[in-house]
Amino acid sequence: MMIAKVVATVVATVKDAGFDTKKLIVVHAHVLKDGQLIPGQTVVVANDDLGAGEGDFVLVTQGSSARLAPGMKNCATDAVVIALIDRIDANGQPVFYKK
Amino acid sequence: MFTAVVKGSLTSTIKHPSMKGVRLMIVQPVDPVAGISSGLPQIAADVLGAGIGTRVLVSSDGRAAQDMLKMDKFSPVRLVITALVDEAAKT
Amino acid sequence: MYMARVMGQVEASVRAAGLGPHRLVLLQPLDFQQQPIRWTLVAIDLVGAANGSLVAYEEGREAANPYDPPLPVDACVVALVDGYNYQP
Numbered sequence: 001m002m003i004a005k006v007v008a009t010v011v012a013t014v015k016d017a018g019f020d021t022k023k024l025i026v027v028h029a030h031v032l033k034d035g036q037l038i039p040g041q042t043v044v045v046a047n048d049d050l051g052a053g054e055g056d057f058v059l060v061t062q063g064s065s066a067r068l069a070p071g072m073k074n075c076a077t078d079a080v081v082i083a084l085i086d087r088i089d090a091n092g093q094p095v096f097y098k099k
Numbered sequence: 100m101f102t103a104v105v106k107g108s109l110t111s112t113i114k115h116p117s118m119k120g121v122r123l124m125i126v127q128p129v130d131p132v133a134g135i136s137s138g139l140p141q142i143a144a145d146v147l148g149a150g151i152g153t154r155v156l157v158s159s160d161g162r163a164a165q166d167m168l169k170m171d172k173f174s175p176v177r178l179v180i181t182a183l184v185d186e187a188a189k190t
Numbered sequence: 191m192y193m194a195r196v197m198g199q200v201e202a203s204v205r206a207a208g209l210g211p212h213r214l215v216l217l218q219p220l221d222f223q224q225q226p227i228r229w230t231l232v233a234i235d236l237v238g239a240a241n242g243s244l245v246a247y248e249e250g251r252e253a254a255n256p257y258d259p260p261l262p263v264d265a266c267v268v269a270l271v272d273g274y275n276y277q278p
Contacts, residue, residue, distance in 0.1 A: 049206065085200055089198040107276035118269060174256075175254075
């Protein structure tokens, strides 16, 4: 899964029926490099049922596994938020924690 | 599927039960005709007896792995060596 | 599968219902000269991998297989690496 920061929301009126009532957000991947959590190169749109807000760090499942998340079976999605991150530790040090 | 050259093997005692008794080989993807490396080395399951230096065909389909390794649907294995390549040439 | 080193873990209390309480580990993929490759990622841990250990992880839909019903995950640690021989 990727660690990602919520940067925006997407609104779409015309969409596949499977997307009805589903929230869409834009997330920017973050990666660990030299002991720091830094922005990565990937930005994707993901479905979110957990109520992620802008600035939150989330865990995103991509690919066909995304449809295994609750309520996503009939949704034409390939990226879903599966957790809201409280804290990330690397090399014994916190590199992120939710304020 | 992709062609690869076996570059080594890996041992693991604690692993998912479906991988018990399965050999784990380090495979370096190569261009099938030019023979040059074409990606990052990965780990594939093997039941065909591939050795170091063997050119192999690797499938990245979990269902193929389950069939070849006689694993049930709960196996997470995805890469499996499906053939030992004798020759690949332009026609 | 790729090889990786366990760099740390991710804590998350708000989780999708299907995810369960499984431990989430932060992985740095490595080549067989133990140089970093690809980007770091998060995986569920099937084998009790400690921080700093060498593991093999699987990606994609297959990573969801070990549980019934399958978990909504695209990466899981499937083996602890005892050792390997590699002839580049």
